[in-house]
Structures are given as C-alpha cells and as structure tokens.
Amino acid sequence: MGRKEIIESSRHLISGTFSEFIPGETYISPHGADINGDDVAKLVECSLGQWYTEGKYSREYTNKLRKHLGNGVKYITLCNSGSSANLLAITAITVPEFGERRLLPGDEVITTALNFPTTVNAIIQNGAIPVFVDVELGTYVPKIDDIAEAIVIGKTKAVVLAHTLGNVFDADALEDLCREYNIFMISDCCDAVGSTFEEKPVESYGDISTHSYYPAHHITGGEGGAVLTNSPMINKVVKSFRDWGRACHCDPGRDNACGKRFEHKFRSLPDGYDHKYVYSRLGYNLKITDLQAALLSSQMDRLQEFVDARRYNFIYLSEKMLDFEDWFILPRPTENSDPSWFGFPITLKSYACDFTRKEIINFLNEKKVGTRNMFGGNLIRQPAYENVEYLTLSKLYNSDICTERSFWIGVHPNLTIDMMDYIVEIFREFLDGRSGCLEIL
Numbered sequence: 001m002g003r004k005e006i007i008e009s010s011r012h013l014i015s016g017t018f019s020e021f022i023p024g025e026t027y028i029s030p031h032g033a034d035i036n037g038d039d040v041a042k043l044v045e046c047s048l049g050q051w052y053t054e055g056k057y058s059r060e061y062t063n064k065l066r067k068h069l070g071n072g073v074k075y076i077t078l079c080n081s082g083s084s085a086n087l088l089a090i091t092a093i094t095v096p097e098f099g100e101r102r103l104l105p106g107d108e109v110i111t112t113a114l115n116f117p118t119t120v121n122a123i124i125q126n127g128a129i130p131v132f133v134d135v136e137l138g139t140y141v142p143k144i145d146d147i148a149e150a151i152v153i154g155k156t157k158a159v160v161l162a163h164t165l166g167n168v169f170d171a172d173a174l175e176d177l178c179r180e181y182n183i184f185m186i187s188d189c190c191d192a193v194g195s196t197f198e199e200k201p202v203e204s205y206g207d208i209s210t211h212s213y214y215p216a217h218h219i220t221g222g223e224g225g226a227v228l229t230n231s232p233m234i235n236k237v238v239k240s241f242r243d244w245g246r247a248c249h250c251d252p253g254r255d256n257a258c259g260k261r262f263e264h265k266f267r268s269l270p271d272g273y274d275h276k277y278v279y280s281r282l283g284y285n286l287k288i289t290d291l292q293a294a295l296l297s298s299q300m301d302r303l304q305e306f307v308d309a310r311r312y313n314f315i316y317l318s319e320k321m322l323d324f325e326d327w328f329i330l331p332r333p334t335e336n337s338d339p340s341w342f343g344f345p346i347t348l349k350s351y352a353c354d355f356t357r358k359e360i361i362n363f364l365n366e367k368k369v370g371t372r373n374m375f376g377g378n379l380i381r382q383p384a385y386e387n388v389e390y391l392t393l394s395k396l397y398n399s400d401i402c403t404e405r406s407f408w409i410g411v412h413p414n415l416t417i418d419m420m421d422y423i424v425e426i427f428r429e430f431l432d433g434r435s436g437c438l439e440i441l
Contacts, residue, residue, distance in 0.1 A: 021418055023422045024367060024368060025368065026368060026419075027368045027370060028369050028370055028415070028422070029370045029412075030343060030370040030371055031342075031343070032215075032216075032410070032412045032414045033220045035295075039298040042057075042295060042297060042298035043295055045294065046291050047291065052290055053287065053290060054078065054288055054289070055290045056290065057293040057294035057297050058078055060293070061078070061296045062293075064297060064300040064301075068201075068300070072203060072204025073201070073203050073209070073228045073229070074229070074230045074232075075228070075230065075235035077226065079224070079225045079242055079286045080223060080288055080289075081214070081224065081225045082118070082188075082190040082211060082212020082213070082214065082217075082225040083118035083225070084242075084284075085210035085212065085227045086118055086122045086190075087118070087125065087284075089122070089186050089208040089238070090109075090123055090128075090158070091241050092208065092227075092234050092238045093157070095281070098233075101157065101184065102157070103126060103128055103158060104128075105126070106128070107129070107155060108128065108129050108131045108157065109123045109156070109157060109159070109160055110130075110147055111123065111130050111131070112132060112133055112134070112141075112399070113132040113134075113378045113392070113396050113399045114374060114379075114398075114402050114403075115375060115376060116376060117375075117376050117384070119160065119162050119188045120160075124388055128157070129390060130388075130390045131390070131393065132392045132393070133150055133393045134394065134395075134398050134399055135399060135402070137347055137402070138329050138331060139164075139167055139332060139333075140164040140165065140345060140406075141334060144169075144174055144177060147174065147177065151183070153181065157184065158183055158184035159174060159177075159178055159183065159185055160186045160188065161174070162190065163189055163192035163202055163339075164345075165191055165331075165342045165345055165408060166192045166194075166310070166340050166341040166342040167192075167195075167334060167339045167341070168195050168197045168337035168339055171197040171202055171205035172197060174206070175206055178207075184207045185205070185206030185208075186206065187202060187205060189203055189209045189210060189211055190211060190225070191217070191342035192339065192342070193211055193219065193307075194303060194306070195337065196338045198336050203228045207229060208227060208234060208238075209228040210225060210226065210227055210228070211225055213225060217342070219299035219302075219306065220296070220299060221295045221296040223292060224288050224293070225288075237281075240283060241281055241286075242284065242285075242286045243285070243287065244279065244285055245281035245282055245283025246276065246279050246283070247266075247279065248278065261276065262275070307340045309412075309413035310341045310342075310411050310412065310413065311339075311341065313341075313412070314331075314339075314341040316417070316420055317344050317420055317423070318331070318344075320421075320424040326436025327349060327353060328346050328347060328437075329346070329347040330346065331344060331346070341411045342411075343408035343410060343411060344409050344411050345406060345407075346409070347401065347402060348406075349436075354435060355430075357405050357407060360407075360430055364409075364427075364430075369422075369426050371408065371409055372407065373408075374402045374403070374407065377403030377404075378399040378402070380392075381400075
C-alpha cells in the first residue's frame, strides 16, 4: 500500500466507534475531544514524513491560528502544554531587557485565588509574590476596581488572569489599567480559545496570552500550548526560554538563519563558537512535537464549528436550568463578551440548602452525568500553598464559596440534545420535593 492509500484508509479507522446514547447507561463526560477521520489521517501523514519535532505542521498550524486571530496577534510560539505556556509567559518578563518593568524576586503579581494551579505556580516559581483578588459569583472573574485597588506602584509588575471556563474578564479595561501603571498584562486563554471581547479575540489584548491544547480544551493536539504576543522582544525571549535558553533563533532543522553562525564572540567562549550552542538564558526544552501540531492543524479547520456548538449548548442549558434558579446561581457572560464556553458553572445559592454539593454531584455521577469542581478552588486552601508567601486584597469570600459550593458540567461539541435533556431531568429528579435555597451572600 502506498503513502496516499495509507493516509486515505486511516480516515476510516475511527468510524463506527461512537455508540448510541442510552440514558442512565452512557456516561456523559463534562469534557471531550472530537477526533474524526481527517484528524487521524493528518497524524498518519505526519508520521510517514518521519520528522517529529517542530517543523512543517507546526508552521501550518501557526499560520492557521494567526489567520483566525486576524490582526490581533503577530507572534505565536508553540510549546508542549498550556502550563508550560504560562511558565514561559511569566518567565519572559523577568529578563533585564525590560528595565524597570522587569519582574524581580519579591515583586508582586495580581491574580485570582480561584484558579488552575499552573496559572499561579509560575509566579511563585519566578520568586514573585501573588496578590490574590476575589471573583464575582456567576461570572467567576474579578472586578477591575478590585485589581486597581491591589496595585502598588513600584511593587506590582504584572496582572495574570484567566478567562474562567471561557468567560471573559473586562479585557479592554484591564489593558487600559495596565498601560496606565506600565505593568504587564498576561491573559491565560487556555479555557477561552474562540472567546471574544468587544468582537475582538481575547488573545489580542495585553502583552502576552496563552493557550492549552489538552484534550478537554476547545481544540487538541493531545497535549500542547502556545504563547501569543505582539512584542518582538517578548517573542524572542519566549523562544529562547523554550529552546534550552539558547541565543540562536534558527527554527528546528535550520542552520545559520542569521548568516553569522560562526562569526560571533561571546565572553570566554572561543571566537566563532557555533551560535546554535550558545546559551544566553537558563532555559528549558518545552517544544511541541510536529505530531501534536499536525493534529492541531486538522482540528483548527473545525474550530468555529466547535465554538458554535459550545455556545449553542451553553444557551440551551441556560434556558433549561432556569427552572432551578431557586437553588443555584447560574452562569452569566460578562458584559461586551461572547464567550466560547469551556463549561457550565453552577453554585449552590446557600449553605442553608437541604443538600450539599457532595450530595448532588454524587447523585449526578451515579446517573452517569460527569461533573468537575472549579479547578483548585481557592488555591491558598490547597496543601501545596501552605508555606507559600502571598498577599490578599481582602477576605476571599466568593472564592471560598466556589471552593465549597461550585461545580460545572459540560458544554462540549460531543453533547447531543438528548444528552442535555437527560442532564436537566436528572437535576429535576434530584431537586423534586426539595425547598429552594434561601440565598445568603
């Protein structure tokens, strides 16, 4: 069988693997990748090419993503995960080239405690002090006024925020605030690929944005991530930290892009030392593989389809779940945003409910409806952060509520109307005969 025949036959490898939905028997995952025959064929095509590190398919995906984002983003660096993307983004602003803006150990970075750990960990790993602000219930993002109040001139060097479950914080107002104080704005868009604010991609705001391509996310490479910026300096630094910390900016498989590979002089190194082996930073190896990029390139062709499905499913569930607003705080998009929802967050209205979160999520899971908590909840309550230095603007009241009373269900493209109707009926079954919660906030 020739190369073309192998690729074509691979398109049919996963046909027939999706079984019919049987209520009460088929597990409804809160997340799920949509992998089709074209995706498999792309992976096979890449494998047959026998070039597995960053290369042809990485460039192909990067070009598609840049086209999707329009004029919003100039530079895209792919990496091996969204967590690595956050590490690269925050480490990039520690370099001397940024002068007084540079993030140094002991400086402060504003973020939220209701978070995924690796949005915050990179702040700590770079020796900075996270300053936690609270979030609003229903949107699960912070108020810009709270962020402004947390800024300390000379100490605050950056704001690092995630668009929680795809819901968008006020990106325009935050960008203006960060410019006013000359501090960095870093947006974790790992849950928000496809989200827009004032009809612009969320990645187009601020200094740096990040993506994750884990299977639960909007498109997947199995693993993978990206760092996005409009700054050529940030882009250069990110690539260096990603690629072992080397000074050379040649793409993998290329030599001597600068035309001066053997003509540089670096401190105590011999004259003309090979530029590909000169290291100017304490870096990592966080590169993506071309196999991951090949899958991403194929998935990218359906991104808008995925985003549209997530938005439709969110609206469908929102309308149905209104029947239960006596018990739950239901999610709402922030003003001027059009989220590409990652999940459907739900918060029990009160401690005075005659049931707990544990009871309802156990019931849902028994009925084959998958749920997830709000990531790490209030991270300062997690064991890993017991001895971490941090500051808080005020009591993280809503973050604690989310830790104890919030969870989310899926809105991913693999959901069908029958599945969503079943989910709603399971909620109805659990709540039947119960009194509504008196809201205590």
